[in-house]
Structure formats: C-alpha cells, structure tokens
Amino acid sequence: MIRVSIDPAPIELAVELAALEERGAGGVASFTGVVRGDGGVTALELEHYPGMTEDALCMLAEQAMDRWSLLGVTILHRVGRMEVGERIVFIAAAAAHRREALDACAYLIDRLKTDAPFWKREWRGEAASWVEARASDEEAAGKW
Amino acid sequence: MIRVSIDPAPIELAVELAALEERGAGGVASFTGVVRGDGGVTALELEHYPGMTEDALCMLAEQAMDRWSLLGVTILHRVGRMEVGERIVFIAAAAAHRREALDACAYLIDRLKTDAPFWKREWRGEAASWVEARASDEEAAGKW
C-alpha cells in the first residue's frame, strides 16, 4: 500500500501511523521534519511542481517497495506557509522486520530531498529568501 | 531530554511524538514494534527485570545522547500481555538534522534487543512458548 499526499493542511501523525500498523507489520519506522526557528526564521514557505511532485513521490515509494519487503509506505509533504514547530514532511514505512522499515524510511527521506520538485523559502519577519540546495543532501541521496 | 518508561498500559504515539517535536528539533525519527499474528500467534507476553530494565534503557538513551547531537530520546516498552496489532515498543529520537535522528533511532532499537532484560512469550490460543533469541539481533547490535 502506497499513500502519497501533497497538501497545505497540517499532517496528522496518529492517524497515519495507525493506518500503517494496521497493515499487519511488525515494525513501523517514521521520520517527521519540523520547521526550525534557527537564525531568526519565523516561517517556511513551500512551493512545488503540481503533477510532477505526486509522480516523483509515488515513484520513490515504488522504488522502496521494490527494494525492501514492505507492507506499506506513506509520504506526506506540506506546501504553502508553515510556522516554526509545524510539520513539513512525514515519511513512514511498515515491514514485518525492523531493518526493512528503518532502511526504507531513511532512503525515502534522503531521496525525497533531491528527487522531488519542492522549493523552500525562509521567512524572517517580512524578509524572504530561497533556501540553497546543500551538497550534503546530494551525497546522502547518492549513497543509496 | 530522556524519557524511559516500562508500563503495562498502551503506548500513545501522538503525545510522545508531539513532546519530542516541541524540543525544537528539525527532525524526529521513530520506530514502533507491533505484535504480529504470524504462525498462529494470538498474543505476546512480556516479562522484565524490574529495576534493571529502567537502568538499562536509561543507559542506552544516554549512550545515544553522547554519540549523536540529539535534543531528546524516548524509549517506551510495554510489559504484560498484548494482543496482535498492539504496540510493544516505541523508540524516538529528535535532532536538528535528520541523519542524527535516524541513526540514533536505529541504534536504540538494535541495542535494546540485546541490552535490555525483557523476555517474550508467544501465546497460540492456550499454548505458550518462550521466544528464542536470534543470532541476527546479536549481529545487528554488534555493528554499532
């Protein structure tokens, strides 16, 4: 089971995790990205490429399902404006055994960073600046 | 912040994850172990060594905090009888960056399997049998 969603609405963890647990999995691994207030950041704004983003995330989920023995994968990404402390992204993988779930979860967040068309803008009060891509993300994605 | 709990009561994910997100983390990684119904298993029963278990889990959490730059670690383990589909164990780590959170979470569940005094008994209807330790768990713990 693959669930992918790109939505301006807040991400509800409990519902999402319970849905994966109901797949009969022995283990569910998850990663949640949260807006940090470092360096005076007051909010983030996420832009994406409608149509392509959904395909890119589904493809990522399918790649994970092919590579590991998984019972379910969920990828949720918010778009629009988010305040500090709000969830940006949620990744979860369910499997019979923990190793598959943990590895798939790490793979999905690493690859999402480089393979999905999202762009992030940081707000500091009234001032906005586009976030630069990081070489470390390329490296992390390349390791898989 | 370290939170360790050994409790017969069900594990509430949403509350636990929200508490870690409030640490100002950029990322929270979690692993939830769930009772599987494989091979006719109808329930699990978890026994532990009161006093030592709490120490062992706190020590594990401290080792993770020393090794990675973490803002919080939570380790919850249920004891007593659990039905298929119920949560046995919940591990979560919060960090500024995803790699620390993901690695710490994988470390904690791998090490918990070999370093904490819990024993698992499988019930199949009225018949019970103690679960044998697995060499693969020793290997996974040894890799860290």
Added chain:
Amino acid sequence: MIDLLYFAWVREAVGVGQERIDPPEAVASVADLIAWLAQRSPGHAAAFADPARLRAAVDQRFVALDTPLNGAKEVALFPPVTGG
C-alpha cells in the same frame, strides 16, 4: 509550442510562473532554450544568465541541460530542489 513553467526564484525573476512559446528550430536542447530565453526580457536575462544555477524537467522528468527538446510539450526551469 512549448509550455514553460518556472519555479522559486526563476519564477520571481521572470515575473510569471508559466508561458507558452514557440522557439526557432535552432533551439534544439534545454541549454539552447535557456540561452534563447535569456534574450526575451531583463527579467528573463536575470533568471537565465547562469545555467549552472538551473535545473530542468522535460515533460515532468528531471533531465540534464544538454537533453534534446525533440517534441517536448512541457519544460520546467528552476533552481536545485530543496524539499523535505
């Protein structure tokens, strides 16, 4: 005709998120398209001056800038992605 999509600061520099254009025959690759677009307006010039800062998707697949356009219906130009 190609539908062009722009995202993030590329969109802001050009001033629109989307436009439909009909480039001349000589515009054979994504890189050619970028060079040709740079001449359309000061905004385009600012957006497309430095191809090293740009990434592209052709018909919703990420591609290298030397990829031929042949028959592309939708080309998107944008900075490196920063999601997650």
Added chain:
Amino acid sequence: MIDLLYFAWVREAVGVGQERIDPPEAVASVADLIAWLAQRSPGHAAAFADPARLRAAVDQRFVALDTPLNGAKEVALFPPVTGG
C-alpha cells in the same frame, strides 16, 4: 546471602522467581553458582543443566558466566533476552 532472581523459563523450571541463598565458599563465580544450584532440586536441575543456554546479571549488570561473585548482593539468571 545472595538474592537470586530467575526470569522466563528459568523461573518456570525452578518454580519460584526469587530466593535467598547462602552458597558455600567454594562457589566463587557465576558459573560455580549455576553448577551448585543445579543440585538443589529437580526443578533447579532442569533450569541449570545447560549453562550455555543461560545468561546472568550481577547487581543488575549483565556479566559473563566466569565473573567472580565477590560480594554480589543480587544475581539474576535467565535465558538470552528477547525484548523489543
């Protein structure tokens, strides 16, 4: 006096989870203790017949079976752990 704790099938075989004992001087290590306990009852014999199947904690720390007991207050004997 040593407080002995038994867990899982060791506890079931012995028939109690806890007992207080005063072993003779010759019982110097955890392995010695296991061999000595095996003689106490048929239940003990069943639990402690095969030390390779056993693990131990002395004063709530996991230890190897050849660990000396010197001064231990609490010794726990059990099968390999299977939590998580």
